[in-house]
Amino acid sequence: MPRALLPALALLLCLITAPLAALAQQTGLTAILQQYSDEVAKPGRQTVGDLIGALVGSGDPAVPAFLQAWADREVYQRESDGQFYYAKKDGDGFALTDVATGESAGTAPSGELDQIRPNGGVRRVIASALVQFQLSDPEISNRIAALDSIARSPSADQIEPLRASIETEEDPGVLARKKRLDGMLTASFGATPEARIAAIEALSSELSVDVRAVLNQILTSRSGVAETLPEGANIARELIPGEDLTEAEAYARLVSADLARPVQSREQIKAALTANIDGGAVVGVPVGQLGTEAGRERAYAALAEAGTVPPRVTEEDRETALASHVFYEEYTEADPAITAAAEDALKSVRTRVGMWQALDFGLDSLSLASIYFLAAIGLAITFGVMGVINMAHGEFIMMGAYTGYVVQQIIPDYTLSLIVALPLAFMITFAAGVAMERLVIRWLYHRPLETLLATFGISIALQQLAKNIFGTQARPLTSPHWLDGAWIINDVAGIANIRIAIFVLALVFLCLILFILNKTRIGLEVRAVTQNPGMAASMGINPDKINMLTFGLGSGIAGIAGIAIGLYAQVTSEMGANYIVQSFMTVVVGGVGNVWGTLAGAALIGILQKGIEWMNPSNTLAAQTYMILFIILFIQFRPKGIVALKGRAAGD
Structure with a gap:
C-alpha cells in the first residue's frame, strides 16, 4: 500500500468512528438525563415511562444507583447549566457528586440547586424499574427484596425480567421462589390462555397463602342483575332471592341498577304528607284521618295520582320486579376456561391445605x-x-x-x-x-x-x-x-x-x-x-x-x-x-394409678383443648370452661376413667 494513502485512510476512519462514539455517548446516563431534562425535573406518572425505558435500555451501570437516589429524592438540578447531581448538605451549601461517575463535582450554594421530588406514582414506577436490576444483584438480600416487591405489586411487565434472572440464579431457595413467582405472574398475566391455564394447573400443587391469593384474584366476581343473563358473560353463579340473598337485598340491587322504584319508608310517606298539607287536608283527605294507616294510604295515593309524589311500591310490585329479573355473579376474568382451571386448582389446594391443617392440629395436640x-x-x-x-x-x-x-x-x-x-x-x-x-x-x-x-x-x-x-x-x-x-x-x-x-x-x-x-x-x-x-x-x-x-x-x-x-x-x-387442674383432670379422665390411663387422659384433654381453641380461638377462658364441662359429663358416664384400675385408688 502506498505511504501516501495512509493519512487518507486514517482521516476516513476518524470520520466514520467519530459519529459512532458520539452516538454511544448520547446513550449514556448523562446524555439521557439531558435529553429528558424536563421530565426528570418534573416527572409525571403518565409520561415518565419513556424516560424509564431509555434509562433501563441504556445498559449504563450507573442507572440503578440513579434510580434509587431519584426515588429517595437525593437528586438535584443546578440552575446555571441544567446538569443533575447527587447532593448532600455541606455547611451553607451542598457537596455535589457526579451521577455518572460517582466522583466529587465540587460544591454549590443552596440557591443554585433545585431538589427533584417525584410523587408517589412516579416513585412506584421507579421501584418497578429498580426491581429489574435487583433481581440479578450480587447481594442475595437485594434479590429477596426485589421478589418481595414483585409479590406486593405484581404486573405483566415483571415477567420477562424475572425469567431472565432465573437463568443466572445460584441460590436454591431464591431460585425456587423465583420459579413460583414466575408461575403466579404467568397465571395472572400470561400472554396466551394456554400459558395461563398451564401455570394455574401447576399452582394446584402449592400450599402458600400468596398462591391461594392469586387463584382467588383470578376468581374475583362482581354482582349483576338484568332481565336475562347477559350473553357471552362468564357467569360464576346465579343467585336466587330468598336463598342466596334476602329479598330485601335483591330488591335493593334492582333499585341501585335503576331497574325498580325505591320502596317508600313510613318516614318518607309521613314527610310527603306533611309537606302537602293545604287547608287542613291533603288532597281532600282531612288531617284528622291521617292518624290511621288507611287514611295515610288514601292521601298518599291521591298525591301520587296528582303526580306530586312517586307511586307507592306495593308488595306485589316488589314480587313482580324480583320475578322478572335474574341476579348473578360474573367473573371479572372473561375466559371461562381460565376460571374453570382456577376453580379446580383452588379446590385441590384447599383439599391439600385441609389435610396439612389436620396434621398441624395433630402435632399441636400431641405436643400439648x-x-x-x-x-x-x-x-x-x-x-x-x-x-x-x-x-x-x-x-x-x-x-x-x-x-x-x-x-x-x-x-x-x-x-x-x-x-x-x-x-x-x-x-x-x-x-x-x-x-x-x-x-x-x-x-x-x-x-x-x-x-x-x-x-x-x-x-x-x-x-x-x-x-x-x-x-x-x-x-x-x-x-x-x-x-x-x-x-x-x-x-x-x-x-x-x-x-x-x-x-x-x-x-x-x-x-x-x-x-x-x-x-x-x-x-x-x-x-x-x-x-x-x-x-x-x-x-x-x-x-x-x-x-x-x-x-x-x-x-x-x-x-x-x-x-x-x-x-x-x-x-x-x-x-x-x-x-394442677389439668393434671388432676388428666389423672381422673385417664384412670387413677395407671400409666396408660394417664397417657390416654393426656391425649384426650390435649386434643379436646386444641379442638375447642380451634373453634373459638379468640376466647381461651371459654375454651377451658367448655373443656371442664366436657370432663364433668365424661366422668358421669365413666367415673373410673378411660382405663379403669382396680385397687385402693379406685375405691375397691
Whole structure:
C-alpha cells in the first residue's frame, strides 16, 4: 500500500468512528438525563415511562444507583447549566457528586440547586424499574427484596425480567421462589390462555397463602342483575332471592341498577304528607284521618295520582320486579376456561391445605398432650398408689423449673446446664417429696379432706417461699440453641423444636416408668401395694416404705416436668397452679394409678383443648370452661376413667 494513502485512510476512519462514539455517548446516563431534562425535573406518572425505558435500555451501570437516589429524592438540578447531581448538605451549601461517575463535582450554594421530588406514582414506577436490576444483584438480600416487591405489586411487565434472572440464579431457595413467582405472574398475566391455564394447573400443587391469593384474584366476581343473563358473560353463579340473598337485598340491587322504584319508608310517606298539607287536608283527605294507616294510604295515593309524589311500591310490585329479573355473579376474568382451571386448582389446594391443617392440629395436640402427660404422670403415681390428693404437686413443677434457672446462672453453657439440671431437679424434688410424705402425709392417710387442706397450705407456703427467694418477676429458662426455631414442614404445618424435645422427653419417661413398674422389684412392690396393700404386707412388703418412695418418685418426675415446661413457659412462683387442674383432670379422665390411663387422659384433654381453641380461638377462658364441662359429663358416664384400675385408688 502506498505511504501516501495512509493519512487518507486514517482521516476516513476518524470520520466514520467519530459519529459512532458520539452516538454511544448520547446513550449514556448523562446524555439521557439531558435529553429528558424536563421530565426528570418534573416527572409525571403518565409520561415518565419513556424516560424509564431509555434509562433501563441504556445498559449504563450507573442507572440503578440513579434510580434509587431519584426515588429517595437525593437528586438535584443546578440552575446555571441544567446538569443533575447527587447532593448532600455541606455547611451553607451542598457537596455535589457526579451521577455518572460517582466522583466529587465540587460544591454549590443552596440557591443554585433545585431538589427533584417525584410523587408517589412516579416513585412506584421507579421501584418497578429498580426491581429489574435487583433481581440479578450480587447481594442475595437485594434479590429477596426485589421478589418481595414483585409479590406486593405484581404486573405483566415483571415477567420477562424475572425469567431472565432465573437463568443466572445460584441460590436454591431464591431460585425456587423465583420459579413460583414466575408461575403466579404467568397465571395472572400470561400472554396466551394456554400459558395461563398451564401455570394455574401447576399452582394446584402449592400450599402458600400468596398462591391461594392469586387463584382467588383470578376468581374475583362482581354482582349483576338484568332481565336475562347477559350473553357471552362468564357467569360464576346465579343467585336466587330468598336463598342466596334476602329479598330485601335483591330488591335493593334492582333499585341501585335503576331497574325498580325505591320502596317508600313510613318516614318518607309521613314527610310527603306533611309537606302537602293545604287547608287542613291533603288532597281532600282531612288531617284528622291521617292518624290511621288507611287514611295515610288514601292521601298518599291521591298525591301520587296528582303526580306530586312517586307511586307507592306495593308488595306485589316488589314480587313482580324480583320475578322478572335474574341476579348473578360474573367473573371479572372473561375466559371461562381460565376460571374453570382456577376453580379446580383452588379446590385441590384447599383439599391439600385441609389435610396439612389436620396434621398441624395433630402435632399441636400431641405436643400439648406430652406436656400434660409429663405434668400429670407423677400425680398419677402418687394418687393411684396412695390415694393422696396432693395440691402441692404444681409447686414441685415450679421447684424443678427454678432448679433449671439456678443451674443456668452457674453454668452458662445452656446444653451442659440442661444436662446437669435434669437429674438435679429430680433429686431435689424427690427429696422434697420424701420430706413432705414423712413429715405430713404419713399422718393423714385415709383422711382425704385433711390431706387436701394440708397440701393446699403447703402449696401456698412454697409459692411464698419462691417469691421471697426469686421475687415476683418471671425468670428465664433458656433452651439450647439447637432447640431454637421450628420444624417447618410447609407453609401450613410446623412445630417448634422445643415441643418436639418435650414430646421425646415424655416418650422417654413413659418407657422408663413402664420399665420400672413392670421389670423391677420396686415396680412389682408398687403394683402389689396398689392392688392389695394388706396382702402385700403379708408377703413381706413394707407399704410405708413403698408409699414414701412412690411419693418421692412422683415428686421427682414433677421436677423434671418443670424444666421441660419452663423451657417455653414463664418461670414464676405461680406456674405450678397453671397445671394442677389439668393434671388432676388428666389423672381422673385417664384412670387413677395407671400409666396408660394417664397417657390416654393426656391425649384426650390435649386434643379436646386444641379442638375447642380451634373453634373459638379468640376466647381461651371459654375454651377451658367448655373443656371442664366436657370432663364433668365424661366422668358421669365413666367415673373410673378411660382405663379403669382396680385397687385402693379406685375405691375397691
